[in-house]
Amino acid sequence: MASHVVDDTALAGFRTGLAGDAITPGDAAYDEARTLFNAMIDRRPAVIAQCETARDVAEAIRFGRENGLEIAVRGGGHGVAGTALNDGGLVIDLRRMRAATVDPRARTVRVGGGATMSRLDRATEPYGLATTGGRVSTTGVGGFVLGGGAGWLDRKFGPACDNLLSVELVTADGDTVRASEDENPELFWALHGGGGNFGVATSFTLRLHPLPVVTAALLLWPPDMGLDVVRAYRDFLEAAPDEVGGGVIYMTAPPEEFVPEDMVGKLACGVLVTYAGEMQEMRDVAEPVLGLDPDAEMATECSYADLQCMFDDPPGYRNYWSAEYLGSFPDPAVERFCARAADLIVPSPSQHVLFPQGGAVARGPAEYPIPWRRAPWVVHPFGLWEDPADDDRGRRWAREARADVEPWSMGAVYLNFIGREGEDRLVAGFGPDNHRRLAEVKARYDPENVFHLNHNIAPARGRAG
Structure with a gap:
């Protein structure tokens, strides 16, 4: 959509009506x-x-539409595209x-649409x-939940959308609606993976679970051990309890005390083992990988909020994911996965990752539009790198890594993990029947x-209508 010159009078009126701020080019805070x-x-x-209330959001939508402005919505700003x-x-x-x-008795949390996971945790x-x-x-909580929401705890508690109890949403008409199992249930269904297609989600209510402590262990080996490690990890996870999460991560070994110089x-x-429980329980359960004589090992018992901060991706890098x-x-498939790691941009924060699912992910409600859960x-x-000269190399590596394992693909894809990869991949993210149903919901709320x-x-x- 072409850009428009915003009328100064209209902009002044918009600013006056906001509890938050309207920032334009030339303002100190703009960049x-x-x-x-x-x-x-x-x-x-x-x-x-920069909205502070649902009313601000409604006013912003009206202002944008009345002035012919294309509208984007920002929560955490993590979407790769x-x-x-x-x-x-x-x-x-x-x-x-x-x-x-937080309502500790009801075990629920109501969180604003612009919160990050850290704020929630x-x-x-x-x-x-x-x-x-x-x-x-x-x-960002908003894009994460609306896309389905996969994380370290999903094998234990299901994807984030399985824990979604209600959403407050401002529609394209500027109306505020609430979606739950009892209110606007078809919209509520669509918000379990359908993303930001139906309006601006200003708050979420999520189910909470008792989890006083978690344990994490990061184990590192030289890459020539990769085949043995990945096979062992695969076999371990296929029999592991739901408390176990984590993944295999080919990565640049970090300059930490536990890593040999x-x-x-x-x-x-690397193998990351996360465990919804105490250290000794994790060590007993994860012996099949802990016993593989890693060259570096770090294990810690901590709160879930601290675990979430341990692997924060550094900002300021160029990104391409698939x-x-x-x-x-x-x-x-293991052999192809391991072979592709040799093309990883090193040193950089880039990672070649294998995540497990199963557990509560697979057992969750089949009716939601997230077919990748199976x-x-x-x-x-x-992929993350600094030098723009690496852009073509980084994109090519990610695409080839995906192509390597395509013979074993089930077709579906979690859309939060990818950028723009074409209409076929978009439909695969929801499943064809779900996509058609989502289009009906879209026509009602954002025609x-x-x-x-x-x-x-x-x-x-x-x-x-």
């Missing part, structure tokens, strides 16, 4: 306000509305709407409660496709 996690994204919106920004349009920035209020920590969050503390800065094959969801992970394994090439900067679902034709 910070338009910075995203992915440093590849460099876009210049005409107006950034950078759709939280646009050029010459309006950004509805929710980051000031970040409060998290720190609010629940004093009560020994937690819910499935992203794998880093800086992920001759490994630092070089490619390593994913393939596998129906099986036999030895030939896959037992996920290969996730996660003009105002909210199209996302993994977009076009509204079903002839079904508006």
Whole structure:
């Protein structure tokens, strides 16, 4: 959509009506306000509305539509495709709407649409409660939950959307609606994986679970041990209890005290074991991998909120990610996965990851539009680098890593793990039947496709209103 010149009088009136702020080019806060996690994204919106209330959001939507501005919605700003920004349009920035209020008796939390996982996790920590969050503390709650929400706890408690109790949403018409099992149930269904297609989610209520302590162990080996390690990890996870999460991570060995000096800065094959419980329980359960004589080992017992901060991705890097969801992970797939690690950009924060699913992920409600939950394994090439000269190399590596394991793919994909990869991949993220149903919901709540900067679902034709 082409950019528009915003009328000064209209902008002044908009600013006056906001509890928050409207930032424009030339304002001191503008460059910070338009910075995203992915440093590849460099876009210049005409107006950034830093909303503080649902009323602000409604006013921003009306202002954007009345002035012909393309609308983007920003929560955490972690989406790899950078759709939280646009050029010459309006950004509805929710980051000031970040409060998290816990009801310990009901074991629920109400959290603002602009909160990060850290804000949520720190609010629940004093009560020994937690819910499935992203794998880093800086992920935005809104995009994470609306996309389905996979994380370290999903084998135990299910994806984030399985723990979703209600959503408050401002629609394209500026109306505020509530979605739950009892109110607007079809919209509530769509919000279990359908993303930001249906409006701006200003708050979520999520189910919490008792979790006073977690344990994490990071184990590192030289890459030539990768085949043996990955096979052993696969066999271990296929029999592991739901409390076990983590993954295999080919990575640059970090400059930490537990890492031998001759490994630092070089490619390593890592296994991360997360455990929803105490250290000794983890050690007993994870003996099949702990006993593989790692060259480096770090293990700690901590709160879930602290675990979430341990693996935060550094900001300021250029990003390209993809994913393939596998129906099986036999030895030939292991071999291809391990071989591709040799092309990882090292040293950098890039990672070549294998995540397990199963457990509560697989057992969860089959009716939600997240067909990827049935896959037992996920290969996730996660590319981060500094030099723009590495852009082509980084993108090619991620695409080839995905192609390596495509023979074992089940077809579905978690859309939060990928950028724009075409209509076929979009439909695969929901499943064809779910995609058609989501288009019907889209036609009801956003018939003009105002909210199209996302993994977009076009509204079903002839079904508006």
